[in-house]
Amino acid sequence: MTSPLPTSVPSDGTLRIDFVPTLADPAAPKVTELSAVGVQSLDVYITGDGWAPGGDQAVTADSRIASTQDFEQPGRKTKTLNVTYVHNPDDPTNNEAYLTLAEGVTGYIVARYGVPRAQAYAAGDLVDVWPITAGEPMKQWNGANSVHTAAQKLFVTNQVQTDVAVVAGP
Numbered sequence: 001m002t003s004p005l006p007t008s009v010p011s012d013g014t015l016r017i018d019f020v021p022t023l024a025d026p027a028a029p030k031v032t033e034l035s036a037v038g039v040q041s042l043d044v045y046i047t048g049d050g051w052a053p054g055g056d057q058a059v060t061a062d063s064r065i066a067s068t069q070d071f072e073q074p075g076r077k078t079k080t081l082n083v084t085y086v087h088n089p090d091d092p093t094n095n096e097a098y099l100t101l102a103e104g105v106t107g108y109i110v111a112r113y114g115v116p117r118a119q120a121y122a123a124g125d126l127v128d129v130w131p132i133t134a135g136e137p138m139k140q141w142n143g144a145n146s147v148h149t150a151a152q153k154l155f156v157t158n159q160v161q162t163d164v165a166v167v168a169g170p
Contacts, residue, residue: 009113009114013116013117013118014113014114014115014116014117015043015051015111015112015113015117016041016043016110016111016112016115016117016119017041017042017043017046017051017109017110017111018034018039018040018041018042018043018109018110019039019040019042019100019101019107019108019109019110020033020034020036020038020039020107020108020109020110021038021039021107021108022038022107022108023108023129026108026129026131026158026161026164027129027161027164028164028165028167029108029110029127029129029164029166029167030166030167030168030169030170031121031122031123031166031167031168031169032169032170033169034110034121034127034166035120035121040096040097040100041096042083042085042097042100042101042109043117045085045086045096045097045098046083046084046085046097047084047085047086047149049084050083050084050085050149050151051083051111052080052081052082052083052084053079053080053081053111053128053130054079054080054081054082055077055078055079055080056077056078056080057074057075057076057077057078058075058076058077058078059072059073059074059075060072060073060074060075079130079156079160080153080156081109081130081132081153081154081156082151082152082153082154083097083101083151083152083154084140084149084150084151084152085097085098085149085150085152086147086148086149087137087139087140087148087149087150088148089139089148097150098137098150101134101137101152101154102134102137103134103135103136103137104133104134105133105134106131106132106133106134106157107131107132108129108130108131108132109129109130109132109154110127110128110129110130111127111128111130112125112126112127112128113126113128121166122166123165123166123167123168124165124166125165125166126163126164126165126166127163127164127165127166128160128161128162128163128164129160129161129164130154130156130160131156131157131158131159131160132154132155132156132157133154133155133157134152134154134155135152135153135154135155136152136153137150137151137152138150138151138152
């Protein structure tokens, strides 16, 4: 039996990315925590190619004396997160990504996919939660007919929670 083509979700305008200074439980972020004072929207600053989560998985060798073939097992995982965002050096009120992600700042990057970005967080929303320490922001020169940007490594400091449900809470 042939399966029907699944419905796709347009990506334009459906990725919300926020810096959240504190979460009581990263595996169950609360609506109130994701909308608290100090939460900073980053998606309005991140460039079209500037959201760059990545990862790698090591290989564990599994050699056997009785075999002429070497085998492999999955090893440790590494998660990485790099961002590039618009940098507005002449207007601190319009440069929140650069100011929020100052080198050494700790917190969480929360990403929600597939829901219009302007829609408020709601209980049941699925999000990815990245615990981070901000690395040094590097101002970029992008040439003529471009805008100023900054590129930055966000060091992943604990386990990334993927597809966790936002919970209602005080």
